[in-house]
Amino acid sequence: MNPKTHIETRCVQGGWQPKNGDPLVLPIFQSTTFKYDSADYMGRLFDFDATGHFYTRLSNPTLECVERKLADLEGGAGALLTASGQAATFYAVLNICEAGSHVVSSTAIYGGTFNLFAVTMQKMGIDFTFVDPSASDEELAKAFRPTTKLFFVETLSNPSLKVADLERLARMAHAHGVPLIVDNTFPTPILCRPLEWGADIVIHSTTKYMDGHAQSMGGGLIDGGTFDWTNGRFPSLCEPDPSYHGLVYTEKFGSLAYLAKARAQLLRDIGAVQSPFSAYILNLGLETLPLRMHQHGRNALAVARHLEAHPAILSVQYPGLESNPFHALAKKYLPDGACGVISFRMKAGREAAVRFMDGLKLAAIVTHVADARTSVLHPAGTTHRQLTDEQLAASGITPDLIRFSVGIEHIDDILADIDQALEAI
Numbered sequence: 550m551n552p553k554t555h556i557e558t559r560c561v562q563g564g565w566q567p568k569n570g571d572p573l574v575l576p577i578f579q580s581t582t583f584k585y586d587s588a589d590y591m592g593r594l595f596d597f598d599a600t601g602h603f604y605t606r607l608s609n610p611t612l613e614c615v616e617r618k619l620a621d622l623e624g625g626a627g628a629l630l631t632a633s634g635q636a637a638t639f640y641a642v643l644n645i646c647e648a649g650s651h652v653v654s655s656t657a658i659y660g661g662t663f664n665l666f667a668v669t670m671q672k673m674g675i676d677f678t679f680v681d682p683s684a685s686d687e688e689l690a691k692a693f694r695p696t697t698k699l700f701f702v703e704t705l706s707n708p709s710l711k712v713a714d715l716e717r718l719a720r721m722a723h724a725h726g727v728p729l730i731v732d733n734t735f736p737t738p739i740l741c742r743p744l745e746w747g748a749d750i751v752i753h754s755t756t757k758y759m760d761g762h763a764q765s766m767g768g769g770l771i772d773g774g775t776f777d778w779t780n781g782r783f784p785s786l787c788e789p790d791p792s793y794h795g796l797v798y799t800e801k802f803g804s805l806a807y808l809a810k811a812r813a814q815l816l817r818d819i820g821a822v823q824s825p826f827s828a829y830i831l832n833l834g835l836e837t838l839p840l841r842m843h844q845h846g847r848n849a850l851a852v853a854r855h856l857e858a859h860p861a862i863l864s865v866q867y868p869g870l871e872s873n874p875f876h877a878l879a880k881k882y883l884p885d886g887a888c889g890v891i892s893f894r895m896k897a898g899r900e901a902a903v904r905f906m907d908g909l910k911l912a913a914i915v916t917h918v919a920d921a922r923t924s925v926l927h928p929a930g931t932t933h934r935q936l937t938d939e940q941l942a943a944s945g946i947t948p949d950l951i952r953f954s955v956g957i958e959h960i961d962d963i964l965a966d967i968d969q970a971l972e973a974i
């Protein structure tokens with residue numbers, strides 16, 4: 550859409566743009582395949598010399614519309630939807646790595662991402678160095694090697710809620726000839742657009758705020774289209790691909806080489822594609838995303854302030870609070886709110902944390918965050934259960950930590966629920 554239109558308008562009107570007599574609402578093209586009149590045309594589709602869809606594992610009209618909207622919202626050149634956020638992360642890294650490659654990753658990342666990197670991808674021969682994103686430039690520089698292919702961070706980390714200094718980290722990545730890949734799941738493009746701060750690739754778990762109603766799994770990969778893949782570090786993008794009859798991605802697709810390769814190789818070979826129905830649900834969520842993100846942010850700030858003043862609470866982590874060490878970065882990168890997720894520690898420790906959660910009536914205990922309903926989770930006992938104590942400490946998680954995902958219900962009802970549960974312990 551016209552980039553001059555406001556993001557609220559693009560959330561509603563972007564992607565599907567009906568022509569005369571078309572359905573007003575994005576249709577679900579629930580078809581695995583697409584019919585053509587000539588074998589020759591289909592052959593040209595396989596060569597990327599003609600446009601059109603041929604098999605939903607590679608592309609589908611419903612997905613294409615939602616991908617266009619995602620790219621538009623993040624300010625990217627193109628996007629690709631995946632079956633889940635995990636698949637998006639895997640593709641984002643594997644697309645430019647192979648056995649022998651090295652990745653620099655923030656320690657402040659989602660537990661599932663940490664396992665994917667430190668266990669599964671490590672087994673594939675890809676080496677990872679984990680760094681504290683708040684470390685000095687000199688410290689960070691030590692992590693990079695000649696084989697490093699990318700720097701991976703989360704804008705606002707799940708669940709430790711550290712704000713990444715995107716501008717500085719992008720500068721650091723570029724000084725070492727690699728892209729900055731940012732998981733922007735928590736802020737969504739409503740609250741922060743990492744590409745505007747120098748990031749090169751953005752990924753999402755669309756399962757969270759974007760869907761917003763805890764209904765469909767999904768992920769997204771957005772290519773800023775500005776990184777120079779011909780700098781000598783990325784031969785897989787600039788040399789002939791034998792699995793695609795000698796295609797050279799940078800020559801054929803120019804600024805969209807990275808995205809084209811992810812589609813042509815990874816969707817083709819691994820196939821973690823989003824279903825058209827899930828993409829339709831995601832699109833509905835995107836239409837109301839700005840309204841929800843602002844309400845999440847307002848409610849979360851109110852809950853954070855309330856907890857900070859409560860005698861049973863040891864500390865509250867929410868970058869929207871003035872007392873938070875990331876407040877200055879939040880003011881810069883998240884001026885319109887720091888999303889709905891907060892975490893806090895109970896003075897009385899792990900037992901009290903569990904009893905508090907059991908006492909909540911409105912907030913649901915779920916393995917999920919970032920949707921319309923207020924929910925609560927104990928990271929050390931669930932999402933981060935597989936991590937050792939040292940790994941837990943590195944990702945900022947203590948046994949008494951509670952992750953509270955503030956929903957869009959009325960703030961008075963959320964606070965009343967918290968108070969009655971705190972009183973009961």
Ligand SMILES: *Cc1c(COP(=O)(O)O)cnc(C)c1O
Nearest residue numbers: 633634635659707734754756767
């Ligand atoms: C949930 C989450 C993921 C993984 O996404 P799924 O859709 O659950 O596969 C990745 N990154 C962050 C920050 C998340 O919160």
